[in-house]
Amino acid sequence: MLNYSHALQLNSIPYKVGALARAGFKSMSIRLYCGWPRLPQGEPVQGGTMGKSVLIIGAGIAGLAAGSYLQRNGFTTHIFDQHTLPGGLCTAWERQGYRFDGCIHWLMGSSPRSNMHHIWRELGAGELNYLEWDIFTVIKLSDGDRFTVYTDPDRFEAELSRLAGPDDSPLIKSIAAAIRNMSRFDLPAAWDKLTLPEAARILFALPGALPIFGTWMKLPIASLLARIASPKLREALSGLYSGDMGDFPVAGLFMMLGFMSKKSCGYPLGGSSAFARSIEKKYLSLGGSISYGFRVDRILVENGKAVGIAGEKGELRGDLVISAADAHDTVERLLGGRYRSPGLDKAFASFRRFPSLLLLGLGLKGDFSSYPHSYSFPLKQPLVLEGGELTLLGMGIRFFSFDPGAAPAGKTAAMVMISTTNDSWWTELRARDRSAYDAAKEESKRRIIAALDSELPGIASAVEYSDLSTPATLIRYTNNWHGSYEGWLPTIKTMGAKLPRTLDGLAGFYMLGQWLNPGGGLPPCGIDGRRLAKRLCQAEGRSFRADA
The missing domain is CATH 3.50.50.60 (FAD/NAD(P)-binding domain)
Incomplete structure (x- = not known):
C-alpha cells in the first residue's frame, strides 16, 4: 500500500x-x-x-x-x-554549498501592491520573503562613467538628466512620467479578487496609463534610442536592451520600472x-x-x-x-x-525566439557585497567563444550577496549569463565527442573568468568553484526548442x-x-x-x- x-x-x-x-x-x-x-x-x-x-x-x-x-x-x-x-x-542548482540561480531577476506581483500577488499567494509563493530593489542594475559606459538604473522615478530621471544634454530634457521628462503613471496603475490578473477600492484606483490611474498601452507600446526600443540626442545617454539606455531586442516595445521597460517603483517587482529570497x-x-x-x-x-x-x-x-x-x-x-x-x-x-x-544561454556559476571566496548586485561593462578585448561563432564586446555579472542562502558564510555566489543562438554548436559537439564538449566548457570558463578579471581584478583568484551550463544542458533538462530560455x-x-x-x-x-x-x-x-x-x-x- x-x-x-x-x-x-x-x-x-x-x-x-x-x-x-x-x-x-x-x-x-x-x-x-x-x-x-x-x-x-x-x-x-x-x-x-x-x-x-x-x-x-x-x-x-x-x-x-x-x-x-x-x-x-x-x-x-x-x-x-x-x-x-x-x-x-x-531553476537553480547547488554545487559545493553554492546555489547558482538561472532564472528570477525580478518577479511582477511580489507584494500585495499588485493584483498579481493574489495568484502567487494562491499558488503558495506569496508567503516567501521578497527583496525589492532600489537599484535595478549598474552599467559601465565606454568612458568609464557608470549609469545607475534606480527604481525610484525621481532618482532615475535625475540620472538620465546627468548623462544627457538639454535637447533630451523633454524626452526624459516623458520617460519619467510614464514610469510614475505605471507605478500608480496595475495589470489585474485575478479580476475576481479586485476589491472596490482597488478597482477604483485602477480606473483613476487609467488616463495616465493609456499612453503606455498606446504610443509607447507601438514604439520599439531602437526608435526610442534614435530620438536621443546625447550619445552618452543613448549608450546608457542601449545597455539595458542589447542584441536582438531593438524591436522590444518601450512600454515593457516602463512596466518593469513602474512595478519596481511601487515595490512589487522583487526577488524571492531562496531564489x-x-x-x-x-x-x-x-x-x-x-x-x-x-x-x-x-x-x-x-x-x-x-x-x-x-x-x-x-x-x-x-x-x-x-x-x-x-x-x-x-x-x-x-x-x-x-x-x-x-x-x-x-x-x-x-x-x-x-516569430523570433529568445536565445539560449551560457550560464556560468562562480563560487567566490570572500564578501562581494560592496559590488553592485547586477553589473555590466564593455570588454577591453573581444571575447571569442564557441569556436569563433560567438564574439562578445560586453559582459554582465550578478553577485548574490543579497541572498544569504546562496553561499556559505563569508563567501559569494555569482552568475554570468551570456546569450547565444549557437545551440547546435553545443548539442552536436556533445553528441559527437563528449571529451571535446567537456574541454570546450573548460576553455569557455577560463576565457570568461579572465575577461571578468580584467574588469574586476582579483576575481579570478577568488574563484574556488565554477560550473558552466550550456544550451545542450538546457535542452537536455527541458526540451526547449533551440534551448530558448523564455519562448x-x-x-x-x-x-x-x-x-x-x-x-x-x-x-x-x-x-x-x-x-x-x-x-x-x-x-x-x-x-x-x-x-x-x-x-x-x-x-x-x-x-x-x-x-x-
Whole structure:
C-alpha cells in the first residue's frame, strides 16, 4: 500500500507519489528500470469522486499552476517531468554549498501592491520573503562613467538628466512620467479578487496609463534610442536592451520600472528553487501527484481525442491531457506533427525566439557585497567563444550577496549569463565527442573568468568553484526548442499576441505556458494555469474556486 506522505528514494532521486492512491493507485508493484519504477502499462488515472482525471506534461510553473487550481476544483491531476526538480526553466542548482540561480531577476506581483500577488499567494509563493530593489542594475559606459538604473522615478530621471544634454530634457521628462503613471496603475490578473477600492484606483490611474498601452507600446526600443540626442545617454539606455531586442516595445521597460517603483517587482529570497518548491509544495498538499524522471515520448490519441501519455517507463490514461511543455516539442514530437494550428504554425515560422544561454556559476571566496548586485561593462578585448561563432564586446555579472542562502558564510555566489543562438554548436559537439564538449566548457570558463578579471581584478583568484551550463544542458533538462530560455521575443507585432491553447481536430487536449505568451516570463504561466482551470470548470458546469 502507498502511504500518501511517502516518497520512494531510488538512486537518491525522489519519486513523489503524493496522492497516487487518491488517483486510483490503491496498490502498485514496483520493478526497477534505470533506477525508476516503471508505471503500469495503460493504467488509467481514476477520477472517482474527484471528477475528471487530468495528465499534465511538465512540472514547470505553468504545469504546477494548472494542477494546483484543478486539484482544488475537483479534478484529479498527475504531473510528469523528465527532470528531477520542479520549476522547468525556473531553476537553480547547488554545487559545493553554492546555489547558482538561472532564472528570477525580478518577479511582477511580489507584494500585495499588485493584483498579481493574489495568484502567487494562491499558488503558495506569496508567503516567501521578497527583496525589492532600489537599484535595478549598474552599467559601465565606454568612458568609464557608470549609469545607475534606480527604481525610484525621481532618482532615475535625475540620472538620465546627468548623462544627457538639454535637447533630451523633454524626452526624459516623458520617460519619467510614464514610469510614475505605471507605478500608480496595475495589470489585474485575478479580476475576481479586485476589491472596490482597488478597482477604483485602477480606473483613476487609467488616463495616465493609456499612453503606455498606446504610443509607447507601438514604439520599439531602437526608435526610442534614435530620438536621443546625447550619445552618452543613448549608450546608457542601449545597455539595458542589447542584441536582438531593438524591436522590444518601450512600454515593457516602463512596466518593469513602474512595478519596481511601487515595490512589487522583487526577488524571492531562496531564489528560483525556493519559488518553484513553494508552488510544488502547495500542489502536493492539495493531493496532486508528480512523477519526476519521466520523459513523455507520445501523447496517446484515439478517435481524435487525447486519452493518455506514454514514455519509456509506461503509459497512463486520463480524461484530459495538458501540455505545459515546449510548444514546438509538443506539436512535432509528442503528437508527431499530426495535429496543428495555423496560429502556432505562423509563430513557429516567423516569430523570433529568445536565445539560449551560457550560464556560468562562480563560487567566490570572500564578501562581494560592496559590488553592485547586477553589473555590466564593455570588454577591453573581444571575447571569442564557441569556436569563433560567438564574439562578445560586453559582459554582465550578478553577485548574490543579497541572498544569504546562496553561499556559505563569508563567501559569494555569482552568475554570468551570456546569450547565444549557437545551440547546435553545443548539442552536436556533445553528441559527437563528449571529451571535446567537456574541454570546450573548460576553455569557455577560463576565457570568461579572465575577461571578468580584467574588469574586476582579483576575481579570478577568488574563484574556488565554477560550473558552466550550456544550451545542450538546457535542452537536455527541458526540451526547449533551440534551448530558448523564455519562448518568443516580444516585439511591437507579437507582444500580446493570442496563440491557441488547442489544436485543430484534437479533443481533450490543451496547451499552456510561456510559449503561448510572447514575452514569456513567470506571470503568464501562473495566469495561464488559473484561466485553464476556470475554463475546464465552466465546461463541467461547476463554479471555479481560486482558494484552497
